[in-house]
Amino acid sequence: MTVPPVGPPVDLRSDTVTRPDARMRAAMASAEVGDDVLDGDPTMRALEAKVSELLGTEDALWVPSGSMGNLIALCVHLERGDRFLAPDRAHILDLEAGTAAWLAGGMPRALPWTAGPGVPDPSDISRAVAPGGPYFALRDRLLCLENTHGAAGGTVTTASQHRRLVAAAHDSGLLVHLDGARLWNAASALGVAPAVLAEGADTVQVCLSKGLGAPVGSVLAGSAEFVRQARRVRKMLGGGVRQGGVLAAAGLVALERQDRLAVDHEHALLLAAGLADRGWKTAPPQTNIVAVPVHDPAGTVARLGQVGILTLPTDTGVRMITHCDVSRHDIIRTINAFPPPA
Numbered sequence: 001m002t003v004p005p006v007g008p009p010v011d012l013r014s015d016t017v018t019r020p021d022a023r024m025r026a027a028m029a030s031a032e033v034g035d036d037v038l039d040g041d042p043t044m045r046a047l048e049a050k051v052s053e054l055l056g057t058e059d060a061l062w063v064p065s066g067s068m069g070n071l072i073a074l075c076v077h078l079e080r081g082d083r084f085l086a087p088d089r090a091h092i093l094d095l096e097a098g099t100a101a102w103l104a105g106g107m108p109r110a111l112p113w114t115a116g117p118g119v120p121d122p123s124d125i126s127r128a129v130a131p132g133g134p135y136f137a138l139r140d141r142l143l144c145l146e147n148t149h150g151a152a153g154g155t156v157t158t159a160s161q162h163r164r165l166v167a168a169a170h171d172s173g174l175l176v177h178l179d180g181a182r183l184w185n186a187a188s189a190l191g192v193a194p195a196v197l198a199e200g201a202d203t204v205q206v207c208l209s210k211g212l213g214a215p216v217g218s219v220l221a222g223s224a225e226f227v228r229q230a231r232r233v234r235k236m237l238g239g240g241v242r243q244g245g246v247l248a249a250a251g252l253v254a255l256e257r258q259d260r261l262a263v264d265h266e267h268a269l270l271l272a273a274g275l276a277d278r279g280w281k282t283a284p285p286q287t288n289i290v291a292v293p294v295h296d297p298a299g300t301v302a303r304l305g306q307v308g309i310l311t312l313p314t315d316t317g318v319r320m321i322t323h324c325d326v327s328r329h330d331i332i333r334t335i336n337a338f339p340p341p342a
């Protein structure tokens with residue numbers, strides 16, 4: 001017999017499931033707008049200026065999704081057949097439908113996690129990029145970093161690791177793109193400003209629609225010249241939006257919520273500790289992603305779903321992500337919903 005769910009579902013499948021609250025919706029409703037494809041939208045411009053200030057770049061461009069932001073960066077940085085490096089299981093390698101190859105013409109190379117989960121070592125870069133090869137050798141062009149690294153479990157690259165990786169890439173003649181979909185989480189966990197974790201990167205992509213809670217949108221930041229080229233590629237991909245200020249207004253409210261991420265991280269720790277107490281081999285999360293190794297991921301996810309706890313299966317277990325629509329009470333309910341380990 002299944003126990004009926006108590007209360008509304010607890011949705012831990014992703015931090016993308018957050019819904020705009022009343023304040024965010026009010027900001028969207030009253031946003032000042034223009035035509036961002038024709039001659040600009042003032043709220044878009046304000047958001048882009050704010051993000052470039054937060055990341056310490058010259059300029060920035062709003063994009064509809066993180067995937068499009070990453071793709072635009074690859075399109076600008078790569079010529080057809082150029083190789084790009086990224087930590088193994090990076091989003092840009094595994095979860096963007098192959099657009100890196102299909103549209104940007106890039107050859108991928110995965111780097112090992114030598115310096116910790118999701119984090120390569122600078123020596124991995126110099127080893128991968130051998131200069132002075134024969135004329136038919138691949139042309140290495142770009143290093144794509146990911147902070148936090150999603151598939152590794154929301155793991156952070158520290159400021160000093162980041163600096164050394166950027167220096168190694170530049171020494172090897174590579175440009176650096178940072179996939180910072182959850183850079184806000186990394187900054188919160190490390191207690192540093194986002195700009196510190198973006199230092200030296202040629203381009204940076206950050207999501208507004210994950211932990212910060214906007215319904216849509218990412219921002220791609222870099223030099224003024226890069227943004228000029230990126231704006232053109234965005235239009236080529238169908239990503240130019242007209243009265244985008246309605247969406248940018250949500251992004252501006254989202255940016256005020258960086259401090260709140262610490263609560264999500266606390267909730268993730270509480271969840272992991274609660275499950276560890278019950279005998280699950282759950283490592284303490286660094287940010288907002290909790291991975292629980294289980295023997296039957298699909299079956300466990302299905303059973304949790306029957307009691308209103310929504311999670312996602314991975315190859316090796318169950319993945320849960322905390323966010324602003326998950327309360328402490330929801331976390332307790334989740335811990336109690338887990339069956340004892342077999």
Ligand SMILES: *Cc1c(COP(=O)(O)O)cnc(C)c1O
Nearest residue numbers: 065066067068091146150179181
């Ligand atoms: C979510 C995510 C993206 C892509 O963002 P979308 O807006 O879903 O396209 C890119 N990189 C990482 C690491 C992500 O977690």
